[in-house]
Amino acid sequence: MAAAEGQWVLMATGRTPTNIAVIKYWGKRDEALILPINDSISVTLDPDHLSATTTVAVSPSFPSDRMWLNGKEISLLGGRFQSCLREIRKRARDFEDKEKGVKIKKEDWDKLHVHIASYNNFPTAAGLASSAAGLACFVFTLGKLMNAKEDYGELSSIARQGSGSACRSIYGGFVKWCMGEKDDGSDSIAVQLADETHWNDLVIIIAVVSSKQKETSSTSGMRDSVETSPLLQYRAQTVVPGRVLKMEEAIKNRDFESFAKLTCADSNQFHAVCLDTSPPIFYMNDTSHRIISLVEKWNHSEGTPQVAYTFDAGPNAVLIAQNRKTAAHLLQKLLYYFPPQDNDLSSYLVGDKSILGVAGLHSMKDVEALPAPPETKIPDQKFKGDVSYFICSRLGAGPKVVSDEGQALIDSVTGLPKGV
């Protein structure tokens, strides 16, 4: 039902980036509160390329809470959405908009229903952590609408209850999720290690790898690992604590060699844990392995890491290059082995397309003329079509309020998603 005539609709819109872990979260000690068995560290990506935008509306004429994701209505009844809604409502405060003549008392928020519309500017549920951006945006924007206190640590612990990795999307730059010790989870929060300007030379290239099978979800995969993998216990208790300290040091000193070695080692150990799970989980595929091999050979031939790779619960490769020059070299090597299926270069690389110019790749002719990377021994083998497309991005800032009403996803008169 839309807003009744004469009834006000109050709205807030927010945009929140996704993040990619360089020290992985894998395994919970509490399933309901989403408490992890180890600390994790991530980089937040540029919201221009990978983010969720969410508008939250409230009106006395809404009979129930409703949500639309990418234009389609979805259920809000799931425990995770409900936890986030409940926790934000608990923290709602008095609000007044004199212009609209709207006054909402703290205790009134419980009686008001919300309409939420969200849109991801990248594919949803395709292994690009849409849930991290989406749930963080859900919490951030609800918090704005309900005038909750601006306590980012607290917001991160609410986003954590939507999806663990979402707690890290509450900040830009480099972020650490401290696992905490308390049973109630109040100390399991994310903190910012450094903002996105601290190390702004880094370039991130994501290879979206074509995959036919649907992978095991992170939630069920990590549950199986906790129950069956002895390697996971060793990783969480013995390996990760030391790695987290070293990673914090590497980030602080902008030490790319250490950053890259730790990132690759941690991704590989996470996938080793998946293989150590019973039944084993295979997130990477042949294309993922080829990309690892390409980077490893290149790094080895240079004697020092040029690029770091990391893979989440799926076959997509996230490659972090030290600067634009190395990113351009990386792109040349990637396009040599993985040229576009339909010969259309402009739609094959999205995000920061200017990297194509740095790599001297202006047309398919330039791609076809690329020399075989000298460090590999199989120069004539190419894998056309094995990568769907590439995204070129960088580190980005944390959640932001979108104040331009034109960008709101909900109509301020009807209270329904625009176009519905």
Ligand SMILES: Nc1ncnc2c1ncn2[C@@H]1O[C@H](COP(=O)(O)OP(=O)(O)OP(=O)(O)O)[C@@H](O)[C@H]1O
């Ligand atoms: N913008 C959003 N707002 C609210 N919820 C979202 C949003 N985007 C995604 N989600 C939630 O996340 C779910 C998708 O999460 P899922 O873990 O399957 O995929 P992913 O996060 O894109 O990939 P992965 O976790 O493998 O990196 C959606 O079904 C929805 O419940």
Ligand SMILES: C[C@@](O)(CCOP(=O)(O)OP(=O)(O)O)CC(=O)O
């Ligand atoms: C491999 C990962 O991406 C796992 C992310 O798991 P989720 O945060 O998606 O899982 P839930 O907490 O069950 O929602 C590693 C990481 O992001 O740290």
